[in-house]
Amino acid sequence: MKASDGNAIIADKPPTPDEKVPIITHECPSYLQAFGKLECAYGYPSSGDIDPIRVFAITFPILFGIMFADVAQGAIFVIAGIIFTLLRRNGKTTKGGDIIRYLLISGEMLIYIGISAIFFGFIFGEFFGPSGVIHPIFLFRIGPFQIGGFEPTQEPMMMLKFAILVGAIHISLGLILKFINELRHKHYKLSPIPICCIWLLFGGLFMWAYWGGISNISKWFAEGSLMFVGLVVLPLLVILVVTGLAEGFMEGIGFTVEVFAETLSHSMSYSRLMALGLVHSAMNYLFLVLGGVEHGVFPLQSIPLIAIGTILVMIIEGLVVFVHTLRLHWVEWFSKFHSGEGIPFKPFKST
Amino acid sequence: MDPILISLIGLALAIGVPILSAAITIIICGTALAGVGTEKPELLSRLIITVVLGEALAIYGLLIAFMLLGKLPDITTMDAANMALISGIIISVATVSAGAGISYSGSSLIAATAENPETFSSNVIGVVLSEALAIYGLLIAFMVIGQI
Numbered sequence: 325m326k327a328s329d330g331n332a333i334i335a336d337k338p339p340t341p342d343e344k345v346p347i348i349t350h351e352c353p354s355y356l357q358a359f360g361k362l363e364c365a366y367g368y369p370s371s372g373d374i375d376p377i378r379v380f381a382i383t384f385p386i387l388f389g390i391m392f393a394d395v396a397q398g399a400i401f402v403i404a405g406i407i408f409t410l411l412r413r414n415g416k417t418t419k420g421g422d423i424i425r426y427l428l429i430s431g432e433m434l435i436y437i438g439i440s441a442i443f444f445g446f447i448f449g450e451f452f453g454p455s456g457v458i459h460p461i462f463l464f465r466i467g468p469f470q471i472g473g474f475e476p477t478q479e480p481m482m483m484l485k486f487a488i489l490v491g492a493i494h495i496s497l498g499l500i501l502k503f504i505n506e507l508r509h510k511h512y513k514l515s516p517i518p519i520c521c522i523w524l525l526f527g528g529l530f531m532w533a534y535w536g537g538i539s540n541i542s543k544w545f546a547e548g549s550l551m552f553v554g555l556v557v558l559p560l561l562v563i564l565v566v567t568g569l570a571e572g573f574m575e576g577i578g579f580t581v582e583v584f585a586e587t588l589s590h591s592m593s594y595s596r597l598m599a600l601g602l603v604h605s606a607m608n609y610l611f612l613v614l615g616g617v618e619h620g621v622f623p624l625q626s627i628p629l630i631a632i633g634t635i636l637v638m639i640i641e642g643l644v645v646f647v648h649t650l651r652l653h654w655v656e657w658f659s660k661f662h663s664g665e666g667i668p669f670k671p672f673k674s675t
Numbered sequence: 676m677d678p679i680l681i682s683l684i685g686l687a688l689a690i691g692v693p694i695l696s697a698a699i700t701i702i703i704c705g706t707a708l709a710g711v712g713t714e715k716p717e718l719l720s721r722l723i724i725t726v727v728l729g730e731a732l733a734i735y736g737l738l739i740a741f742m743l744l745g746k747l748p749d750i751t752t753m754d755a756a757n758m759a760l761i762s763g764i765i766i767s768v769a770t771v772s773a774g775a776g777i778s779y780s781g782s783s784l785i786a787a788t789a790e791n792p793e794t795f796s797s798n799v800i801g802v803v804l805s806e807a808l809a810i811y812g813l814l815i816a817f818m819v820i821g822q823i
Contacts, residue, residue: 365721367796426720480742481821484814593807595814603734606741644734647727654796655803664796 345371346669356381358433366654367664373505376662380653381436383494387652389440390490391600391645393476394450394608395458397638401438405431447472448601452630453608456619468533476598477605483598485533491594492529494652495587496522498660505661513570517583518660520559520566525587527555560584590656600645607637678756679747685756685763686743689816692767693736696774700729703778707785715789722788724799725781728806732770732777735813739766742820755823762816769812776805 339345347368352360359381369375389398408431427434445451449460454475462473469489476483503518531552535543544552560580568576611633615626622630658664704725712719743759750756780801788795 367793480817484817589807592814593810596810599735599738599810599813599817600731603738603741606738640730644727644731647724648731651724651728651803651806654799 344665344667346667347371349668350375352377355432358430359384361429362650362653363662366658366662368666368668370663370666372508373662373666374501374508376501376658379497379501383497383657384649384653385433385436385440387490387494387597388437388645388649389442389444390487390597391648392437392441392604392641393444393448393601394452394604395442395445396452397634398438398441398443398445400634400638401434401441403438405434405436405438407431408434448474448476448605450605450608452634453612454605455612455617455622476601477609480598480602483601484595487594487597487601488529488532488591490597491591491656492525494594494657495590495660496525498657499525502661514566516566517563520563521583521587524556524559524563524583525591527559528587529591531555593656594652596648596652600641600648604637604641604645607641608633611637678750678753681753681756682743682747682750682759685760686740686747688760688763688767689743690736690740693770694733696771697729697731697733697736700732700774700778700781701726704729704781704785707782711785711789718788718792721795722785725777725784725802728802729774729777729781731806732774732809735809736766736770739763739813739816739820742817746820746823749823758819758823762819765812765816765819769816770809773805773807773809773812776808777802780805 347370349364349368356377360377362384363377363380392398404427408428410431412428412431446458446461447463449456449458451457454477460473460475463471465471466489469485470482471486474482499518499521503515506512506515506518531544531548534551535541535548560583563583564573564576564580566576567579571579611629612626614633615629616623617626617630708719708722708726711722739762743762746755746759750759780798784795784798784802787798
């Protein structure tokens with residue numbers, strides 16, 4: 325009353341839990357700045373949602389590294405990243421055009437993705453492509469899924485299985501974050517759904533691996549029918565009942581069909597990890613053949629060719645792989661838990 | 676017909692048609708992007724996804740062509756040659772349909788985002804779902820080549 329001279333009443337009401345509230349955006353630490361920009365390009369997290377930036381900063385380089393597995397080119401990324409970071413820390417950001425500014429901001433990100441590329445380069449045995457300098461290092465084996473110890477170009481099916489496994493783990497990480505979000509919003513009735521989605525995802529994956537792929541699909545319904553019911557039908561039924569009780573059964577049926585289709589198409593989408601990984605090593609292989617590199621011996625005249633090839637591959641492939649990693653996160657991962665509908669809080673300032 | 680000739684036709688389809696569809700996609704989305712870039716350059720870094728996803732179609736064709744090229748010495752029977760031809764046709768049709776989807780929804784996405792940047796995260800779904808069509812074709816073409 326006093327503040328407005330008795331002309332108006334100012335009421336102070338706390339927002340209801342479902343109301344949209346502007347979120348307070350924290351300044352990202354400088355080593356996460358590039359990831360923060362990528363996340364906010366999609367949208368800000370809604371109020372009360374978890375801010376996934378720290379998980380994002382771990383999974384992004386891993387997926388990039390699988391598609392861009394190469395020891396030497398990863399090392400180039402790391403060196404470039406260190407140079408850009410040092411330049412930025414010394415405050416030379418004002419000069420240069422748009423592209424230079426983007427590169428300077430992403431200095432730390434280049435270091436992370438370079439390290440990841442080096443790691444997967446050792447696993448898949450790539451040094452400027454499959455040149456034979458490094459042999460694939462075998463890490464371990466989970467059932468039919470083998471981690472490392474094979475050349476992707478020689479055994480593409482092995483790489484496909486690896487890619488789908490990575491995809492399943494990545495999606496389930498997103499579903500766990502969704503579970504946490506539901507608990508934070510106190511939607512206890514809906515909270516079993518992400519758990520059932522994980523059950524369905526890994527159940528389907530297990531069926532796929534156990535019966536030896538899609539080509540034996542008749543066995544899924546003959547000998548494996550009990551397993552099929554337990555691993556695929558049961559989680560769908562639980563989802564149907566849970567949504568049905570919470571929001572009505574017509575909603576429930578629609579949602580269940582959507583969950584089934586989404587689980588299938590999203591996990592298949594991760595096969596692009598295999599496709600782009602193979603393309604990367606095939607493009608490098610082209611320049612290795614042109615340069616006459618055999619069994620890890622680089623003749624002198626091959627060096628300029630390899631240099632041209634590396635520049636070409638790092639620019640074209642790097643851009644394509646980057647966008648595909650971003651796309652996997654934006655669509656397959658953020659759609660699970662990150663609505664992107666948050667409104668950033670802009671303080672009222674008099675200028 | 677000669678098995679090698681048939682598999683070479685498959686190879687030519689596998690590299691030629693995806694490149695054509697990638698080119699058409701980039702032509703449509705790239706021109707739309709250039710138009711928006713003059714008005715709102717800060718959106719370019721987000722909207723470039725349409726052009727790059729179009730370019731990726733050519734890469735899928737390249738992958739299948741590479742695989743076929745590696746298999747070429749093994750192709751001696753008509754059955755194997757037919758499989759090579761079919762895998763080329765599969766990737767061609769898949770990339771053409773993905774290219775059509777990306778170019779239509781991509782250019783609309785660019786125009787809509789310029790008008791109202793908040794709609795980007797929901798409108799981008801159309802572009803990436805069309806792009807996923809190419810992945811399905813790629814998977815099946817890949818499995819067909821594995822049978823040779």
